[in-house]
Amino acid sequence: MTLGYLELADDTRYEARRAYARIGLKTRARPFAGAELGIVDAAMIAGAVDTELGLKRITSKEASDLIGAIKQALTENDIHYFLVDLPTEAVSQVVAGTQGLDVLLFNISEGANTLREAQCAAHLIHIYPSLRMQTDALAQYLRIRAWDKVLLLAGPSKADTAYAEGFRASAKRYALKIVEDRPFVMSNDPRERGKNNVALLTGTNSDYDVIVLADQDGEFSRYVPFATNRPRPVMGGAGLDAATWHWTFERFGAPQLNSRFLRANDGRHMAGPDWAAWVAVKSIVQARVRGGSAEFKDLSAYLRGKSMRIDGFKGVALNLRPWNNQLRQPILLATHNAVISTAPVEGFLHQVNDLDTLGVDQKENTCTFP
Amino acid sequence: MENMTTQRPKTCPPLLPTLFLGAVLFLPGTVQAGTGLAFVSNEKSDTLSVIDPKKQEVVREIETSGRPRAMRFSTAGDQLLVACGDDDVIDVIDLKTLEVVDQIPTGPSPEAFAFSADGKSIFVSNEEDSMLEVIDIEEKIVVHDIPTGAEPEGVIVSEDGKTVYVTSEVADMVHVIDPVGGFVTKNIIVGTRPRRFALTPDGKELWVTAELSGEVYVIDRATNETKEVITFLPPGMRPEQVTPVDLSISQDGKTAFVTLGRANHVAFVDVASRKIEDYVLVGRRAWGLDVTSDETTLYVTNGLSDDVTVVDIKGRKPLKSIPVGRVPYTILIDD
Numbered sequence: 001m002t003l004g005y006l007e008l009a010d011d012t013r014y015e016a017r018r019a020y021a022r023i024g025l026k027t028r029a030r031p032f033a034g035a036e037l038g039i040v041d042a043a044m045i046a047g048a049v050d051t052e053l054g055l056k057r058i059t060s061k062e063a064s065d066l067i068g069a070i071k072q073a074l075t076e077n078d079i080h081y082f083l084v085d086l087p088t089e090a091v092s093q094v095v096a097g098t099q100g101l102d103v104l105l106f107n108i109s110e111g112a113n114t115l116r117e118a119q120c121a122a123h124l125i126h127i128y129p130s131l132r133m134q135t136d137a138l139a140q141y142l143r144i145r146a147w148d149k150v151l152l153l154a155g156p157s158k159a160d161t162a163y164a165e166g167f168r169a170s171a172k173r174y175a176l177k178i179v180e181d182r183p184f185v186m187s188n189d190p191r192e193r194g195k196n197n198v199a200l201l202t203g204t205n206s207d208y209d210v211i212v213l214a215d216q217d218g219e220f221s222r223y224v225p226f227a228t229n230r231p232r233p234v235m236g237g238a239g240l241d242a243a244t245w246h247w248t249f250e251r252f253g254a255p256q257l258n259s260r261f262l263r264a265n266d267g268r269h270m271a272g273p274d275w276a277a278w279v280a281v282k283s284i285v286q287a288r289v290r291g292g293s294a295e296f297k298d299l300s301a302y303l304r305g306k307s308m309r310i311d312g313f314k315g316v317a318l319n320l321r322p323w324n325n326q327l328r329q330p331i332l333l334a335t336h337n338a339v340i341s342t343a344p345v346e347g348f349l350h351q352v353n354d355l356d357t358l359g360v361d362q363k364e365n366t367c368t369f370p
Numbered sequence: 371m372e373n374m375t376t377q378r379p380k381t382c383p384p385l386l387p388t389l390f391l392g393a394v395l396f397l398p399g400t401v402q403a404g405t406g407l408a409f410v411s412n413e414k415s416d417t418l419s420v421i422d423p424k425k426q427e428v429v430r431e432i433e434t435s436g437r438p439r440a441m442r443f444s445t446a447g448d449q450l451l452v453a454c455g456d457d458d459v460i461d462v463i464d465l466k467t468l469e470v471v472d473q474i475p476t477g478p479s480p481e482a483f484a485f486s487a488d489g490k491s492i493f494v495s496n497e498e499d500s501m502l503e504v505i506d507i508e509e510k511i512v513v514h515d516i517p518t519g520a521e522p523e524g525v526i527v528s529e530d531g532k533t534v535y536v537t538s539e540v541a542d543m544v545h546v547i548d549p550v551g552g553f554v555t556k557n558i559i560v561g562t563r564p565r566r567f568a569l570t571p572d573g574k575e576l577w578v579t580a581e582l583s584g585e586v587y588v589i590d591r592a593t594n595e596t597k598e599v600i601t602f603l604p605p606g607m608r609p610e611q612v613t614p615v616d617l618s619i620s621q622d623g624k625t626a627f628v629t630l631g632r633a634n635h636v637a638f639v640d641v642a643s644r645k646i647e648d649y650v651l652v653g654r655r656a657w658g659l660d661v662t663s664d665e666t667t668l669y670v671t672n673g674l675s676d677d678v679t680v681v682d683i684k685g686r687k688p689l690k691s692i693p694v695g696r697v698p699y700t701i702l703i704d705d
Contacts, residue, residue, distance in 0.1 A: 044519040044541040048557050253539065253563075256479075256497055256521050289542075289559065309562050309583055311540075315632075316610050317562055317582045353610070 001046070001294070002054035003284060004073050004082035005035055005277075006094070006105075009061045013087055013109070031108055032057060033265050034274030035083055038281025041260070046285050051294070053285065063090035067097035074103060080296045081106065081284050083277055088112040088119075095121045102296045104303070106280040109273035112159075113166055116324045116360060120367035125303070126326045127276040127283070131166045133359035134242035137331035137343035138212065138235055139170035140357065144345045147209035148176045151232075153184050153201060153224075154214040164214035167236075179206045186220050203229035213237035243332040244272030246339050252315040279312050279327070286310060314342075316355070324367040328355035404447070404704040405465050408660070410671055410678055411438040411452055412695025418452065419678075419694035420468065421669075423662070423703070426680060426690055432468055434461045440482035441702045445489035450702070453480040453494065460492070465704060474510055477503050481523050482566070486549060487531020493549065495522035495536055502536050504549060514552035518545050524566035528591070529573050537564040537578060544578055544587075546594050556594050560587040565615045570641065571623040579628065584612035586628060588644070602628065604635045604649040615657045616700065620665060627668055629656040636670055638686060648686045652679035658700025671698035 007030065014028050039053045046053050056079060058069045063086065073079040084091060084105045091110055098105065105124050107115065111131040115124070142148055150171060154164035164181075171178055187196040194200055202211060202224075211228060213236035215221040221237025233239055247258055247269035257278075261270040270278075283303060288294060290309075291302030302308060304325065309317035314330045321328055333341040344350075348357045356362070407429075408421040418438060420430040436456030443450055443465075450463040453476070460480060462472035478498035485492055486504075491513065494503045502522055504514035519541025526535050527549070534547040537560075544564060546556040561580020564587070568577045575597075576589040588598040602612050613631030619641060620626075626639040632655055638648040653672025661668050661683070668681040677691045678701060 041520050041540050044538065044557070045543065045559065048543070048559055253521065259498060260520070311542075311562050311582050315613075354608075 001051050001081075001284075001288065002056050002077055002079050003035070003039075003281060004070065004079045005032060005055055005057045005085070006066050006070070006082055007032070007057070007059050007085045008063070008066075008087070008090055009059050011085070011087060028271070028273075029268060031085055031271070031273035031277045033261070033268070034108070034270065034277030035281055037261055037264055037274075038278040040264075041278070042282050042285040045289055049289050051285075051288060053281075055281075063093040064097070066090070066094050070094070070098055070103060071101070074101060080104065080300075083108050083280050085109045085273065085277070088115060091115055091124070092119050095119070095124050098123065104300050106283075108276035108280055112162060113360075114162070116326050117366050120324050120369070122325070122369040124325060125280075125320065126324070127280045128273065128327075129244055129329060129331055130326060130359050131163055132169065133326075133329075133331055135163070135167040135170040136173065136358045137242040137333055137345075138240070139167070139174040139176055140343050140345040140348055141240075141333050141341055142176055142210060142235075143174040144347055147233075149206070149208040149210075150176050150178050151202060151204060151208040151211045152178050152181045152214065153211060154181070155216070155220060155237075156183065156185055157216060159216035160214045163216060163236075167212060167214060179208045180204050184215075184220055198224055198227040199229050202232075208232065210235055240333055240335055240340060242343070243334045243339075244329075245270060245275035246332050246334045247271075248334070248337055249332060249339050253313050257313050275312070279310060279318070282312075283308070283310050321356070321359075321362075323362050323365040324360065326359060328353065328359075330355065331358060406705050408669060408678075408701055408703045409441060409450060409452075410694045410701045411441055411658075411699045413437050413439060413455075413673075413697040413699050415695030415697075416454075416456075417695050418450075418463070419698070421678065421692060421694070421701075423667070423680075423705075427692060428694060430468060431695070432463060432470070434463075434470060435459050435473070439480075439699045441700060442483065442485065443702070443704065445485055450704070451483070451492075453483055455479045455481055455497065460494070474505060474507065476505065477501055477512070477515070482525045484525040484527045484534070486527065487529075491549075493525050493527065493534050493536075495525050497521050497523070500538070502534070502545070502547060504552065514549075516547060516552055516554065518554070519543050519557075524564070524578065526567040526569060526576070528569070535567060535576060535578075537566070539563050539565065539581075542580075544576075544589065558589060558594055558596065560589075560596065561585040561599070566617065568617045568619045568626065570619055571621060575641075577617055577619065577626060579614040579617055581613045581615055581631060584609055584614060586614060586617065586626075586639075598644060600639065600644050600646070602630055602633070602637050602646060602649075604630065604633050604637075607633050607635075616659050618659055618661055618668075620661070627659060627661065629659050629670055631655055631657060634672075636668065636681060650681050650686055650688060652681065652688055653677050653691055658698070660701045660703045662703055663705045669701045669703065671701050673697050673699065 107126045185195045213221045215237030287303035308319040331343045410419040418432040419428045422429045435454035438452045441452045460474040464471045477496035481497045483494040502516040519538025521539035524537040534549045536545045544558040561583035563582040565579045586600040590597040612633040617628040628637045635649040652670045654674035658671040670679045679691045680689045
């Protein structure tokens with residue numbers, strides 16, 4: 001069984017983040033390495049059902065080319081399952097271009113909420129957590145600590161706006177009070193100092209407990225801690241952030257997975273998208289083995305069904321939400337070098353599954369599959 | 371007393387009258403009486419806590435190498451061996467002096483181990499390189515490195531010594547291994563994240579826990595196939611909270627004790643009917659367990675409350691919890 005892996009050659013999410021004077025910030029490496037480790041780890045159990053695993057990497061400049069590549073891979077190589085490492089617009093394009101085909105697309109790196117809502121699709125599976133799950137995790141933590149007065153600072157990009165919107169929904173769900181909601185810009189223009197000066201941005205009449213930054217590229221956020229008007233912890237773009245995975249996670253066998261990845265990748269730490277790629281591979285193989293069938297219809301039904309149990313090394317068996325194909329999962333709350341807490345934070349309960357306290361729940365769901 | 375292969379070697383089968391057994395015990399060169407102490411491995415303190423069951427408290431701490439986990443008594447019964455995962459050694463502790471007197475180097479991150487039938491070799495699961503290592507104890511050399519699925523953990527040897535079983539946590543399998551030839555003869559797919567084993571005293575069934583699917587798989591040893599799956603659900607708990615890890619079967623083969631991890635309970639299971647007769651509340655994240663040789667008391671290690679719960683087996687209730695070191699992994703009673 002060969003799995004496909006789709007990526008864009010010039011994906012701006014992977015540009016080495018260079019700030020002024022070519023200072024490199026986070027360089028995000030491609031999560032293909034996570035898929036490769038997934039193949040290695042799943043080889044033995046696949047072998048038990050006489051299945052050899054393969055991975056076909058497809059890199060294109062345009063999303064439209066990827067659609068052609070999927071069709072070709074399907075007819076020529078019998079590839080039905082594709083890991084997808086693409087930004088939001090490309091995901092939507094590829095989803096639209098593959099409607100009605102016997103394929104499943106696994107989103108391993110894009111958290112945009114719209115992909116789980118207006119732009120959802122029956123053949124689009126989300127292994128990577130939504131931004132809403134991530135902001136819910138932060139909000140739960142703030143709620144349980146009773147740090148419920150928040151100063152929200154939001155950047156100008158579309159991604160920042162989407163994140164901020166998600167956080168506002170999370171704040172409402174968890175009864176946090178956003179005392180002020182201010183935009184920021186990266187600039188030195190003194191005429192805009194109300195938007196670019198950290199001390200001014202964080203000087204308010206009402207007090208707040210914490211500052212939450214909606215800053216997806218992190219260039220502004222890194223200058224916020226300790227420069228604020230009031231001494232307050234920072235979350236989101238700097239300080240404590242919601243993470244899909246963490247290189248220092250100590251529990252549930254995580255160190256073993258992390259060290260296997262490290263050894264296979266010259267000392268690079270496993271990041272969230274790597275983990276998601278690894279889980280995607282494992283899920284497909286598990287569905288094959290436990291579902292007992294190699295047929296696309298049977299395997300995909302089992303994968304999306306109630307009996308599915310995926311060990312993602314987060315301590316609890318994972319499966320997909322039937323209303324939007326999002327993988328239910330714990331979210332880590334971490335600094336740069338420690339996991340401070342995990343969500344669902346202890347104390348938050350749900351009628352059916354506590355993991356559904358993170359992300360869009362069934363009754364709020366707006367995604368419909370045909 | 372843990373399972374069949376870790377009991378003080380019985381020089382005669384259990385059915386023989388006690389008088390005869392007693393006479394044999396005092397022959398020179400055979401087993402000495404146990405210290406009566408219980409040993410708890412503490413993963414994060416790098417120590418063993420020594421509990422005196424008569425006082426029900428910790429009377430001593432033994433410093434070990436990094437990350438002590440599974441423990442076994444030597445075949446002669448005069449030493450305690452503990453696998454230390456962060457330092458890649460098995461520490462050997464003299465039970466008279468309660469000090470580390472020797473070390474056996476292993477592969478990366480040894481987690482659990484078992485003795486060969488002749489007592490001359492150890493089978494060690496090395497978590498980090500997915501191997502079952504066969505080590506000659508005297509020479510301290512690796513005789514075989516048998517590849518397993520990722521993250522091997524539980525190791526158990528059949529009574530005749532001809533078969534070794536190892537779990538692979540990532541491959542969801544039990545590997546059936548020929549220890550002499552050094553290869554896997556069969557793979558049995560079980561539940562999600564299989565952990566540890568117990569054999570029924572008659573050797574006919576192998577029980578293995580599947581942590582993330584909340585199950586115990588019962589394997590028929592004649593065919594090496596699963597014949598039954600047992601699920602657990604203490605009252606008030608959700609299935610996802612039930613994470614069984616360790617288990618032990620009574621000497622008469624009638625009762626199995628299963629720790630249920632984050633469900634914070636121990637299950638009492640009737641082996642013949644597979645019925646769960648009782649759930650007893652213990653501490654947080656119940657993993658390791660051991661039973662006194664008179665089978666009156668069960669001890670359970672609670673990894674997230676840093677304590678050991680003492681359970682009255684007949685009354686089926688917890689008696690006391692004893693604080694030990696950080697993140698206790700398992701317990702072994704020297705009696």
